[in-house]
Amino acid sequence: MRAPAALVARAEHAIKGPIWGCQMCGQCVLHSTGLTCPMTCPKTLRNGPCGGVRADGTCEVKPDMRCVWLKAVQRSQRLPLWRGHIDDLRPPVDNTLKGGSSWLHLLSGRDRVTPAGWGSAEDALEP
């Protein structure tokens, strides 16, 4: 199974690399972030823009680059589906999935597995 999985990963990167700058995190959330890859943010933030965005909308780390999250927020509003997903609390990145195909992880449900101690937002609201 390893060779086919690697082949799918290569195919995925061949498509998503040029279009979205895919970093092969193996747990794709593009649809929740306005089809803008949060892993292209220099801080790899998955829950919105940091507080360092410059007044002209460029990145704190790379002044020549427009903030990834500025694009994500704008584009998410134009999507017919998933518009509200941008407000979801996304769990920490699972670094063991890096390099693998997020398509396969989506099919197997592996990309939705969170650490046992990662509570739901509702749990977190309890006093």
Next chain:
Amino acid sequence: MPSNLEHKLKAREFVVTAEMPVIDGGGLTDIERHLAPMAPYVDAYNATDNPSGHAHSSSLAVSIALRQAGAEPIMQLACRDRNRLALEADLMGAAMHGIVNVSCMTGDDVTAGDEPEARRVFDLDGPQLIALARSLERGHYLSGRPIVPSPHFCVGAVENPGAPPFEYRVRRAAKKALAGAHFLQLQICYRPRLLERFLHAAHETGLSGRIALLPSVCILRTVGGMRFVATRVPGIDVPAQALRRVEQAADAEAECFEIAYELASHALAQPGVAGLHLISFRKDAGIAALCRRLGIPPRGEREQHGHSASVAV
């Protein structure tokens, strides 16, 4: 046990938090020297975590020292320098030392500091760190391994009303409330209209009822200081007009104080403000002076007679 800050925030009492200046070689003596002039007014002090990407004494060590000096710390934890294991370890270490208030933040990038060649971590982001702190409170590490007895935290965070995308900032603040934050210290904002817009949106969406909002005001002293904030601190936009005011003033320090007073009064006039966070680099007498000018009674008086946070109308 709940912290005094937590108790006051829950009771909707007005609070004043302040930034403890960074500690390098001066040790405990420095901490006591900084505390003395502001202690009568301040409820809790931020022990900063390598602010603007510059290394200083750790926020955990400064928080412990603050407690030894009889002051209540708010331990900042930034995601820039630690992976999730180190963040969990520092939170548990803080709990062991009786540190309850923690402020969870993504953190400025290493490129803002004087060691830009350092590796940036960002294993978690700010909202995830808030959720992690609340997970520990529920009695387990991220792996699910139990913690008995579980620690207690009053979890805070930060948000920047003055950075784009402006209209999204309140939603990001709401995400932090959803993750479990009790209070938000807002980044210093030299554009009162942006702060106003944020606070009004927070009020209209009911956010300020779910999470205590503390706007920050910075008391500067010199044109150079203002230029430093404008150019070196990520996410703070200082209007040219404010810079000009200080440049042209006969007494730059007095003009800086006047600007701080104007910004603070404006912030206090907005709906749903739970208190103020005050920052004065190195000259901490400014914090007490600003509180007096704003008519904020000393802490002892507030505790005795009560002083409610502004009630949203």
